[in-house]
Amino acid sequence: MVDVGTVYLVATGALLLVALGVGARALVAIFREGRERSRRRREGEIERYTEDPVYDRDPADPETDGAGPSTCPQCGAENAAEFVYCRECASPLGPNG
Numbered sequence: 001m002v003d004v005g006t007v008y009l010v011a012t013g014a015l016l017l018v019a020l021g022v023g024a025r026a027l028v029a030i031f032r033e034g035r036e037r038s039r040r041r042r043e044g045e046i047e048r049y050t051e052d053p054v055y056d057r058d059p060a061d062p063e064t065d066g067a068g069p070s071t072c073p074q075c076g077a078e079n080a081a082e083f084v085y086c087r088e089c090a091s092p093l094g095p096n097g
């Protein structure tokens with residue numbers, strides 16, 4: 001008859017190994033991604049760490065969509081261009097305020 005303690009140890013050990021393998025692979029992937037990005041940034045391939053287009057907006061350029069302070073349609077408070085909701089009354093500001 002097989003010892004229950006041995007079965008328990010083998011099962012627990014196998015689960016632990018699987019968890020370690022998955023966790024280590026995820027950590028290595030995150031580490032590689034970060035290293036790759038900092039290398040590309042150093043070589044000038046990308047200027048920013050983010051690829052989100054919202055960060056392409058130049059706050060000094062009035063032609064840029066959403067730039068310039070926006071006035072709240074509800075209470076008339078001035079909000080920064082990047083604000084989506086009014087800082088005074090929290091109503092939505094709309095695309096061009």
Ligand SMILES: [Zn+2]
Nearest residue numbers: 072075086089
């Ligand atoms: Zn408001």
